[in-house]
Amino acid sequence: MSAKRILYVEDNPDIGGWVKEELEQRGYEVQWLLNGDDIEAVAQAGDCDLVILDIMLPGLDGFTIGQRLKKAMPTLPTLLLTARTAIHDKLQGLKFADDYVTKPFHAEELVARIEVLLRRNGARRTETIKLGQHILVDLDGRTVMNADTREEIALTGKELQILECFLRHPNQILTQEQIWEQVWGEKYVVGDKALSVHIRHLREKLERDPNQPELIQTLRGLGYRVKV
Structure with a gap:
C-alpha cells in the first residue's frame, strides 16, 4: 500500500521540521509549505490525502486558506494545528x-x-x-445533491461525517455523546458547542426551512434523529 500523502503548512521552522520528521518516521509522505499562498494548486497536483494547517501564517491566515481549500476540494480532510485555544477560534x-x-x-x-x-x-x-423530497446522498461518492435544482451541496468533512453517522442509524434517536464519540472518536465534553454548530450549518444547507427542520429533528432532552 502506498504511503499516505500529507500537505503541511507551518511557518515555524522548529515546529514544522519536528512534525515533518515525526510523521515521516511513521510512514507518511509530507510536503511542508511555509505559507499557503499556492496550496490549492499544490494539493490538486500532489493528490494529497490530508491537509494540516497552522492558523497564524504570513500572508493569508489558516482560516482563509482552509475555507478556500474546502470549497475547492470539499472531501479533502483538513486538520487545524494551532496555538490559538479560544473557543471562538475553535468554533x-x-x-x-x-x-x-x-x-x-x-x-x-x-x-x-x-x-x-x-x-x-x-x-x-x-x-x-433520499432524505425528504429533495436531498440525495451518495455515500460512495461522498456527495450530497439537491434533487430540485440538481446542484451539489458542499459540506465540510465534519458535516459529512455527522450526516453519515445519522444515516448509519436511520430513524434512531442519537444523543450528543453518541454522535460525538462516533464522529470525533473521543469522549464528549459537556458544554462543548461544536456539535450544535455543525448541526445548525447542516440544517442551513439541507433543510428547505432551517427554522422548521424536517430532516434533522431535535428531540428535546434526548438528542437528534434523521428520518429516512
Missing part, C-alpha cells in the same frame, strides 16, 4: 475543518487524529439515500 475553525488540535501537543495524539480522519475519509459505501 470558527470547525465550520470547515474536520479537526482542531492545539499546541503544545504530543506526536502520538496528532498521529492518532490523522489516522481517524484518513480512516473515515477512506470509507466507501455504494448506496444512495
